[in-house]
Amino acid sequence: MKTMRLTGLMRKEVYEIVRDPSSIAIAFVLPLVLLLIFGYGVSLDARRILMAEVVDHPTQLTASFLAELQRSPWFRPTIYPDQASAEQALMAGRANAILWLRSDFTRQAYSAGSAPIHLTVNGVDANQARLIENYVNVSWLLWLQQEATGQGAHLETPVAADARVWFNPALRSRDYLVPGLIAIVMTLIGALLTALVVAREWERGTMEGIMVTPVAKTEILSGKLIPYFAMGMGGMILSTAMAVFLFGVPLHGSLLVLFGTAALFLLTALGMGLVISVLARSQFVAAMIAIVTTFLPAFILSGFIFDIRSMPQPIQLLTHIVAARYFVTILQSAFLAGDVWPVLLRNVFGMGVLCALFLGIALLRFRKRLD
Amino acid sequence: MRPILHRILALTVKELLALLRDAASRAVLIGPPIIQMLVFGYAATFDLKHVPFAVYNQDRGRLSRDFIARFEGSPSFSLLRVVHNQNELGQAIDDKSVLMAMDIGPTFTSDIERGRTTHVQLILDGRDSNTAALAMGYAQSIVTTFNQTQISIQGGTLPSTVLLDRAWFNPNLDSRWFIVPGICGILTLLVSMLTTGLSVAREREMGTFDQLLVTPLHPTEILLGKSLPGFIVGFAEGSFIILVSVFWFHVPFTGSVLGLYLGLFCFLLATVGIGLMMSSLAVTQQQGLLGVFLFMVPAIVLSGFATPIANMPQIVQYITLLDPLRYFLIVLRGSFLEGAGVSLFWPQYWPLAVIGVVSMIVAGRLFRRRLS
Amino acid sequence: MDAVAVGNLSKSFGKGTAHRDALKNISLEIPAGSMTALIGPDGAGKTTLLRLLAGILTPSAGAIRVLDHPLPKEALALQRQIGYMPQRFGLYEDLTVEENLSLFADLHSIPHEKREHRFAGLLTMTALGPFRKRLAGQLSGGMKQKLGLACTLIHPPELLLLDEASVGVDPISRRELWSIIQQQVAGQKVTVLLSTAYMDEAERCDHVILLHEGEILAQGNPAQLAASFEGRAFVLENVPTAPRNLQAQIAQLPGVVDTVIQGDGLRIVMQQAEPPALPQKLTLYGTPKPVPARLEDAFVSLLFSRTTRHPIPLPPQRDIAGDDTAVVAVKDLFRYFGAFAAVKNVSFSVRKGEIFGLLGANGAGKSTTFRMLCGLLPSSSGTLRVAGVDLRTAPAAARARIGYVSQKFSLYGALSVQQNLSFFSAAYGLENPRKQDRMAWALEELELKDYAKMNAGELPLGYKQRLALACALMHEPSILFLDEPTSGVDPLARREFWARVNALAESGVTCLVTTHFMEEAEYCDHLLLMSLGEVLAQGTPSEIKAKARSKAHPTPSMEDAFISLIEEHEQASRRAS
Known part of the structure; x- marks a missing residue:
């Protein structure tokens, strides 16, 4: 490899980047917009559950139960006069769940039978529905205990499960979504940018002119990789700064590890872009492939939102070729837990294999030939 | 036209x-x-299946085995490892081999039998907050059913209520x-x-x-x-x-x-x-x-x-x-x-x-x- | 020693039904230090051969040795020693002239201390010195080609491969390009292999290779090639201006291979070395005189027997006398792009049934004028009437009177020939049964039947041209706009194209044409010469040539006239500013 040829190609690339604002837009505006939207817009915590409460026959007992629900940070209760109107509210989306205490609730509670607390949730959003059930469950248990102590009776809950959530005790979903998001943004920058710029050279005919000069194909490929790598790292710094300073996500790991793994990931993403551009010589097709194989898989198959362990086996296998999968895990660990070497090594290995695979394919399939 | x-x-x-x-x-x-x-x-899918968990069980009684069995029996959890000290438990979480770790004290069975509250520690990996929150909910409801059984065995009193869940439109809460x-x-x-x-x-x-x-x-x-x-x-x-x-x-x-x-x-x-x-x-x-x-x-x-x-x-x-x-x-x-x-x-x-x-x-x- | 030696070379593309032989069993040698031209119809395999020699295609069979490097094995080593300029040289348009040069200097590892000297030389040679800091994207077509050539020459090559370097370039830039190439041959002893559609360029080479359907049809010294057709060329002198009818009649005589209008004369090429037997009614023009044969005669004659050409009959002669209606009228037309005036104070009018030619250097304002006439671009000021209306503001239906064939191929490449025809006839509001009739007409008359189901994008260039013309004619427009329609097209296809345009003009269709082929300018009834956005001269081809007459050039050709008039004007305006 000759440095003069390589620097020449890189300088050319830099001029093109500087003079065509759309690549800068992809590298810096896209992360900015995406991080803002995700950071502020996406939260999995059901914090404002609209709870319709129907109490047929209010008593002191029902009041104390409702008071307990009121204390929970998750619910926004509204009292409805009867079950029918509450069901209407549920249908119209004005309520997520209905809590119904029947007229004989108090009587039953103190007599032999168990008094039923009817909870009806809208099951369309199964995830949210399950959260609602759990939150009500927790409140109900707390209430039971309180009632028992209040009446001087001795009710000890046999098992108290003291759940402690490590690394993210408050379970702030932003703290784990934002690091995951960085992986998605970086996938986009890397793959979309390289796929487009190489396809553009084919379309404009500049590639033919370059190919008949004495440059080696490694020089052509490195001439593309290095400038966009630098730009991608710039995007990474921007994203990290936003995560830490704007969204207040703690960064427990070392910067060295963070950026070291980011560099490896970026190389993988750029390699993927190169492979796409070797396969597709038109910008339109390259961009389509890039969108289809980067954004949505990184969003859905990386474990960023949907848990990989819960997917069917064949799809779990498929996630192994999604580079974002490894980087999402690394980032979540690096931000929230610190440098956990077993996690790091495992995922760095996965990413390294993919990186070698993509760069290898690009190198093999890219020819200084037109046929 | x-x-x-x-x-x-x-x-x-x-x-x-x-x-x-x-x-x-x-x-x-x-x-x-x-x-x-x-x-x-x-x-x-948001439905949790086979969440791996580790257990450190210091209790030798019948009830703790029953307790763990309830987790194992649930489709949401699968027991990956039984460990023998707290360090290992932490380790398993750290390196992401399990999402949840359970620490059961030596007096689990005896406490329950004496009518005292026994404390079980659940440690969840918060790096996957969403999964952690869901898993915590699942675990809580398993604990609750266990408690209900225990209370009814012990003949607990005042005030007796049951929570009846019902989901409209999607009775099995299938997130697909x-x-x-x-x-x-x-x-x-x-x-x-x-x-x-x-x-x-x-x-x-x-x-x-x-x-x-x-x-x-x-x-x-x-x-x-x-x-x-x-x-x-x-x-x-x-x-x-x-x-x-x-x-x-x-x-x-x-x-x-x-x-x-x-x-x-x-x-x-x-x-x-x-x-x-x-x-x-x-x-x-x-x-x-x-x-x-x-x-x-x-x-x-x-x-x-x-x-x-x-x-x-x-x-x-x-x-x-x-x-x-x-x-x-x-x-x-x-x-x-x-x-x-x-x-x-x-x-x-x-x-x-x-x-x-x-x-x-x-x-x-x-x-x-x-x-x- | 041979710079290039090729033995039994074959190259094919595609598999199965898409299989296509581009080169069939070719052998040739090119001696070092010589200048060789590749000529031949579109799809003959010229570009494929050049790409194989540059090492960017792998041969299907056969051996290639270039500068003693066996290919494709030593392609990388070879590429240090050659310069290759592809048909569409891809300059980096976001880079300045100087940055483009630096890039190629870097790629050829030219040491920094030698660079300044080399750049200065190339910039002087290409006259691009004043534009060092300009973005390549903002250069005119001719300047881009010169910069492309400069980039190719940055590292003095031993072998220079040029693929149609002068396509779409005006005569002045073309002459400059040629002087650069010839300097290389003379001064640096460079071997040059170039492909071209211009026969005058091929004539200037030491050696000519005529390719046809992947095979070598003939090769040799251009003068010798022409000489073998000696005695078959004749000229009929002092014929009336634009004697289209006469030309069409003679073309149909037995034994006639080719007829072209040339100044005041009509050039006739015969199959045998005997003069054409003119019928009685044509004898009033005198007898054809024998003239020396040219390379172009050889080209046309050699391909004559191998290609099936159908004569294009002219409609019965019309009485055009007295039909003075101005179909297109332009008065005081201006167009500014920002502060830059692309078109300045242009006025002209075109009569019905005329072939009206618009000439000018790259960037003289021809295309801008054309786009304004077609209603694609508003004018800044002035009046503009096409068929009595301004197409910009007239109702859409008024556009049904014009047909437009644009500079670049601009049909739907993914649609078949038939689908393109069907779409454009519907776009022009044709309904069945007329639509069916016109489509049948187009497939029949323009000989597109065999290609009806093929995708337009995969057609050979000449057929693309025909299809573009067919699409513009579906609705039988009364005015036809042709923007450099024959750019890059070989001489045979060009003749056929013009025969069709002639037939249209004779049937009363007004045709406006722009072209960089000066011999095509001779086919027009009326010419308008533009330079730097202004009208420089207008009149018949003879009148334009008369303006350039001087002691040095008593009988200037159209190209001479073009160059001298425009250079004079450019110098005058430079002095004025």
Whole structure:
């Protein structure tokens, strides 16, 4: 490899980047917009559950139960006069769940039978529905205990499960979504940018002119990789700064590890872009492939939102070729837990294999030939 | 009127042929949505299955074994490792081999038998907050059932209540029923935006645009000719994906077909309109793509596809009012699961129609301004 | 020693039904230090051969040795020693002239201390010195080609491969390009192999290779090649201006291979070395005189027997006398792009049934004028009437009177020939049964039947041209705009194209044409010469040539006239500023 040829190609690339604002837009505006939207817009915590409460026959007992629900940070209760109107509210989306205490609730509670607390949730959003059930469950248990102590009776809950959530005790979903998001943004920058710029050279005919000069194909490929790598790292710094300073996500790991793994990931993403551009010589097709194989898989198959362990086996296998999968895990660990070497090594290995695979394919399939 | 229809029809046919005769664009238009539908349909689920957990059990009694068995018996958890000290427990969480670790004290059985509360420590890996929160909920409910059994054995008193859960529309709380209709919406959005968003820029780059402009075609006719293919492709792919949802993924369809298709029509009106707006603004395909992309990503994220809109900050919630996908997802989920029909969907139809009409008018203006 | 030695070379593309032989069993040698031209119809395999020699295609069979490097094995080593300029040289348009040069200097590892000297030389030679800091994207077509050539020459090559370097370039830039190439041959002893559609360029080479359907049809010294057709060329002198009818009649005589209008004369090439037997009614023009044969005669004659050409009959002669209606009228037309005036104070009018030619250097304002006439671009001021209306503001239906064939291929490449025809006839509001009739007409008359189901994008260039013309004619327009319609097209296809345009003009269609082929300018009834956005001269071809007459050039050709008039004007305006 000759440095003069390589620097020449890189300088050319830099001029093109500087003079065509759309690549800068992809590298810096896209992360900015995406991080803002995700950071502020996406939260999995059901914090404002609209709870319709129907109490047929209010008593002191029902009041104390409702008071307990009121204390929970998750619910926004509204009292409805009867079950029918509450069901209407549920249908119209004005309520997520209905809590119904029947007229004989108090009587039953103190007599032999168990008094039923009817909870009806809208099951369309199964995830949210399950959260609602759990939150009500927790409140109900707390209430039971309180009632028992209040009446001087001795009710000890046999098992108290003291759940402690490590690394993210408050379970702030932003703290784990934002690091995951960085992986998605970086996938986009890397793959979309390289796929487009190489396809553009084919379309404009500049590639033919370059190919008949004495440059080696490694020089052509490195001439593309290095400038966009630098730009991608710039995007990474921007994203990290936003995560830490704007969204207040703690960064427990070392910067060295963070950026070291980011560099490896970026190389993988750029390699993927190169492979796409070797396969597709038109910008339109390259961009389509890039969108289809980067954004949505990184969003859905990386474990960023949907848990990989819960997917069917064949799809779990498929996630192994999604580079974002490894980087999402690394980032979540690096931000929230610190440098956990077993996690790091495992995922760095996965990413390294993919990186070698993509760069290898690009190198093999890219020819200084037109046929 | 007839000659106008005749010309628009010719434009539409030309546009469809240009899309479908080219092997690459045909492949890109048909292949990926189908593959994505299948892959994501299976992949996108919030239901926890086989969450690995580790146990450090210092108790030798019967009850702790019973307690652990309850976790093992649940489809949500699977016992990965039994460890012998607390260090190992922490280690297992740290290196992500388990998501949950359970520490059972030596007095578990004896405490319960004496009527005292025994404390079990559950450690969850908060790096996956969503999974952790769900797993915590699942674990709590297993503990609760265990407690209920224990209380009834001990003959506990005052006040006796039971919590009866019931979920409407989705009794088994299968999150696939929630996600799959969402994917229908996303893929319809993707296909219709890409069909219209790049069409003018592509003609500009290929030089065919001038050839089109010297014909007696009116700019409005050209725009209509550009938008109809988006509708046709959107309808075709949308219908196909809906069929896959019903017959492959067995998501129940309980609502009215008319209500759903009225929604699909209004949705396509909006997406095609926005696509045309991008198209009229973009000079090159790269710009068109960037535009489509910068619209589509937020549109998906803010639609309520994966995360409820109600959880978003108020200001972001206002922004979602401009997102066509938000309304269409409600129509889709309503039609599939809630058995809702046309009458319940008006609040979704009209904003879509307004977005559609406004963006079409703006696109027409931009298009004509670009020409002069 | 041979710079290039090729033995039994074959190259094919595609598999199965798409299989296509581009080169069939070719053997040739090119001696070092010589200048060789590749000529031949479109799709003959010229570009494929050049790409194989540059090492960017792999041969299907056969051996290639270039500068003693066996290919494709030593392609990388070879690429240090050659310069290759592809048909569409891809300059980086976002880079300045100087940055483009630096890039190629870097790629050829030219040491920095030698660079300044080399750059200065190339910039002087190409006259691009004043534009060092300009973005390549903002250069005119001719300047881009010169910069492309400069980039190719940055590292003095031993072998220079040029693929149609002068396509779409005006005569002045073309002459400059040629002087650069010849300097290389003379001064640096460079071997040059170039492909071209211009026969005058091929004539200037030492050696000519005529390719046809992947095979070598003939090769040799251009003068010798022409000499073998000696005695078959004749000229009929002092014929009336634009004698299209006469030309068409003679073309149909037995034994006639080729007829072209040339100044005041008509050049006739015969199959045998005997003069054409003119029928009685044509004897009033005198007898054809024998003239020396040219390379072009050889080209046409050699391909005559191998290609099936159908004569294009002219419609019965019309009485055009007295039909003075101005179909196109332009008065005081201006067009500004920002502060830059692309078109300044242009006025002219075109009569019905005329072939009206617009000439000018790259960037003289021809295309801008054309786009304004077609209603694609508003004018800044002035009046503009096409068929009595301004197409910009007239109702859309008014555009049904014009047909437009643009500079670049601009049909739908993914649609078949038939689908393109069907779409454009519908766009022009044709309905059945007329639509069916016209489509049948187009497939029949323009001989597109065999290609009806093929994608337009895959047609050979000549057929693309025919299809473009067919699409513009579906609605039988009364005015036809042709913007450099024959750019890059070989001489045979060009003749056929013009025969069709002639037939149209004779049937009363007004044709406006721009072209960089000066011999095509001779076919026009009326010419308008533009330079730097202004009208420089207008009149018949003879009148234009008369303006350039001087002591040095008593009988200037159209090309001489073009160059001298434009250079004079450019110098005058430079002095004025």
